[in-house]
Amino acid sequence: VGGGGMAGCRRLSGAGLREVLGPAQGLLFDCDGVLWAGERAVPGAPELLERLRRSGKATLFVSNNSRRSVAELERRFSRLGFRGVRAEQVFSSALCSALFLRQRLLLGGGGGPGRVFVLGGEGLRGEVRDAGLRLAGEGEQGSGDAEPVRAVLVGYDDQFTFAKLAQACGYLRDPQCLLVATDPDPWHPLSDGQRTPGTGSLTAAVETASGRKALVVGKPNTYMFDCIVERFGVDPSRTLMVGDRLETDILFGKNCGLSTILTLTGVSRLEEAQAYMASDSAAAKDLVPNYYVDSIADLIPGLDE
Amino acid sequence: AALPGPAPADWARAPLEPAVRAVLVAFDEHFSYAKLCQALRYLQRGGPDCLLVGTNRDHRLPLEGGAAIPGTGCLVKAVETAAEREAFIVGKPNRYMFDCVVSEFNIDPARTIMVGDRLDTDILMGNSCGLTTLLTLTGVTTLEDVKGHLESGCPDRQRLVPDYYVDSIADLLPALED
Numbered sequence: 001v002g003g004g005g006m007a008g009c010r011r012l013s014g015a016g017l018r019e020v021l022g023p024a025q026g027l028l029f030d031c032d033g034v035l036w037a038g039e040r041a042v043p044g045a046p047e048l049l050e051r052l053r054r055s056g057k058a059t060l061f062v063s064n065n066s067r068r069s070v071a072e073l074e075r076r077f078s079r080l081g082f083r084g085v086r087a088e089q090v091f092s093s094a095l096c097s098a099l100f101l102r103q104r105l106l107l108g109g110g111g112g113p114g115r116v117f118v119l120g121g122e123g124l125r126g127e128v129r130d131a132g133l134r135l136a137g138e139g140e141q142g143s144g145d146a147e148p149v150r151a152v153l154v155g156y157d158d159q160f161t162f163a164k165l166a167q168a169c170g171y172l173r174d175p176q177c178l179l180v181a182t183d184p185d186p187w188h189p190l191s192d193g194q195r196t197p198g199t200g201s202l203t204a205a206v207e208t209a210s211g212r213k214a215l216v217v218g219k220p221n222t223y224m225f226d227c228i229v230e231r232f233g234v235d236p237s238r239t240l241m242v243g244d245r246l247e248t249d250i251l252f253g254k255n256c257g258l259s260t261i262l263t264l265t266g267v268s269r270l271e272e273a274q275a276y277m278a279s280d281s282a283a284a285k286d287l288v289p290n291y292y293v294d295s296i297a298d299l300i301p302g303l304d305e
Numbered sequence: 306a307a308l309p310g311p312a313p314a315d316w317a318r319a320p321l322e323p324a325v326r327a328v329l330v331a332f333d334e335h336f337s338y339a340k341l342c343q344a345l346r347y348l349q350r351g352g353p354d355c356l357l358v359g360t361n362r363d364h365r366l367p368l369e370g371g372a373a374i375p376g377t378g379c380l381v382k383a384v385e386t387a388a389e390r391e392a393f394i395v396g397k398p399n400r401y402m403f404d405c406v407v408s409e410f411n412i413d414p415a416r417t418i419m420v421g422d423r424l425d426t427d428i429l430m431g432n433s434c435g436l437t438t439l440l441t442l443t444g445v446t447t448l449e450d451v452k453g454h455l456e457s458g459c460p461d462r463q464r465l466v467p468d469y470y471v472d473s474i475a476d477l478l479p480a481l482e483d
Contacts (some may be wrong), residue, residue: 013312158313160338169365174373186343186386195349196313197341197387204386208364209375 007254008203009273012261012291017302018029019218020259020291025238026058028228028258030219031073032065033244033266034296038191041080043263044297049082051303059089060228064218064248066094066155066182066199069123071262088231091216093182096227097153100133100217104178106132114148117171119164119202120155124182136171138164151178154203154214165205172210179210183218185248188269211268219243220251242296246273254286262289263296316342327356330384332366332377332477343385346389357388363426367445380399397421398429403436420474422446422463424454428449440467441474 021293029035035045050061061073068076070087077085107114117123117136125135136149146169149171157164171177185198203214217223228234236257243249244266250273253260262273270292293299312384316339328344348355363376381392398451406412414435421427424443431438440446451470454462 010447054347059341068436158338160341162334162336162375165336168376169373190314190317192317194317195387196317196346197338197345199385201341201383201387202338205375205379205383208382211364 006285007276007288007290009258009262009288010291012232012293012302013269013298014242014301016291017299019239020261021057021299023238023300024057024240026060026234027240027242028060028062028247028253029236029296030243030249030266030279031061032188034079034097034242034263035061035082035292036080037189037265038274039080041082044295044300046081046083047100048296048300049085051099053084055303058232058234059085060232060234061085061090062219062228063091064093064183064199065099065184065188066097066218068092068094069111069126069127070095072123080296087159087186091224091227093224094120094127094155094237096224097155097180097182097217098127098133100223101128101133101153101213102131103207105153112147114150115146116153116196117287118153118155118162119168119206120153120182121157121159124153124155140165140167148174149177151180152182152206153180153182154199154206155182156199156204165209167194168206169209171208172212179206179212179214181214181216181218183248184220186217187246192283194249213237214291217246222252222255225252225256246276246289250289251287253289260289262292263294265295266290282302309426311361313338313342317346319343321346321350326351326354327358328376328384329360330381331360332376333380336383341387344384344388348384350456357384357390357392359394360365361426362394379436390414397423397426398433400430400434403430403434417479424467425441428467438467438469440470441472442470445471481482 027079036042037171047230049059070090070092073092074085075193101116113133115134115136117130118128129134152168152171172179180201182199186200187198189194190196207214239258240261240264241249241253241258242261244263246262246268250260262268264270273292274287276287322476325347326348334352359381360377362378362381363372364378368375380480385392417425417436418439419436420430420439420441422441428438428440442448451466454465
């Protein structure tokens with residue numbers, strides 16, 4: 001369980017299922033591509049969560065998607081047929097980025113929190129405000145009276161423009177101004193198989209223009225796990241990470257000391273996991289999941305009736 | 306063509322032009338997520354049959370007073386990151402433009418001087434192409450920058466060091482007067 005040598009990428013079924021799920025106290029789930037794809041729940045996923053609840057296992061959700069506030073996500077769970085998921089169980093990169101900025105700006109002391117320039121939608125902006133931070137407006141020029149901008153936060157921004165990129169760079173000329181990104185994802189799948197650019201591509205533009213490296217809050221970095229531990233006191237050795245993206249979810253699990261399960265209803269293909277397994281590179285080995293399933297519905301037989 | 310609707314889900318349904326076989330990223334002060342979306346769609350559709358080309362990788366275009374605006378390199382990086390592939394870069398320090406000059410004008414690198422103000426574009430290209438390189442100090446580079454590269458033990462940085470420098474290209478005039 002966790003640590004040690006390379007994971008084995010074994011299909012989880014039958015007796016193996018019970019052996020792995022039995023001792024687990026809780027499961028962390030990625031959302032997109034795991035619980036749902038677009039507006040459709042993965043068949044059997046709502047039943048799995050219900051069975052986990054009845055088995056007394058904790059279920060928590062950790063998503064790199066920085067578009068939605070936690071309140072919107074709670075409504076989404078309900079709309080897609082998942083019963084009883086509460087906002088406090090949901091850790092999005094939007095929420096965790098806001099918590100990160102609150103830690104660094106509000107609680108870090110010294111010279112006032114200042115404002116945050118957010119490249120992102122209303123969901124992300126709302127989380128930052130809810131954390132007690134003030135936002136810089138778009139199109140503002142530097143002004144002597146306004147509080148200085150102490151952080152630029154890059155999230156999923158489908159209204160990203162060159163002008164906003166230039167404005168962000170203006171703030172980042174101050175070496176004290178933080179550059180933070182919600183997640184590193186280069187693209188996200190659309191329901192028709194096309195791809196839409198992710199936060200990672202926008203962050204690359206800001207990093208290139210400013211000459212700075214962003215602090216990335218989301219998976220595979222471990223900050224979101226710190227948020228989970230702070231709120232719920234999870235034991236990594238008794239917790240499973242379930243995700244669909246090797247480079248984020250599975251690496252996140254590895255980085256946090258969790259055993260990992262890859263589900264094949266999302267981004268990554270089994271062939272990719274096997275290719276990482278066969279690779280000579282040490283970094284590639286960290287992307288190999290301990291187990292895989294075709295869908296998380298396959299976990300149901302591993303739970304007590 | 307204007308994209309239908311305000312959201313990425315709409316943009317992803319807009320028809321793609323069938324004949325597009327290359328995405329070219331240049332300086333674009335109207336760059337937007339929507340355009341990045343379309344670029345990604347063409348690259349996805351065409352795979353290796355759709356070229357990804359960038360005019361240059363400059364990070365910043367300096368303005369007066371130390372300010373700068375983002376350079377083309379930022380936009381190239383955004384597309385490369387989304388598409389998970391590398392662009393073919395036309396501009397300095399890559400040698401493509403020099404190859405264009407050579408094919409037009411039949412010049413001899415050993416008897417040609419490259420004059421520029423940027424080490425990582427002008428001078429690097431000149432050095433890579435076997436030209437004599439001359440740095441002018443009227444632009445972005447200071448002598449301290451050059452010293453730093455010269456004294457670093459690093460071969461990559463040594464390639465940024467020019468053969469000569471002048472304070473300004475006007476300093477070349479006396480050599481040309483009879």
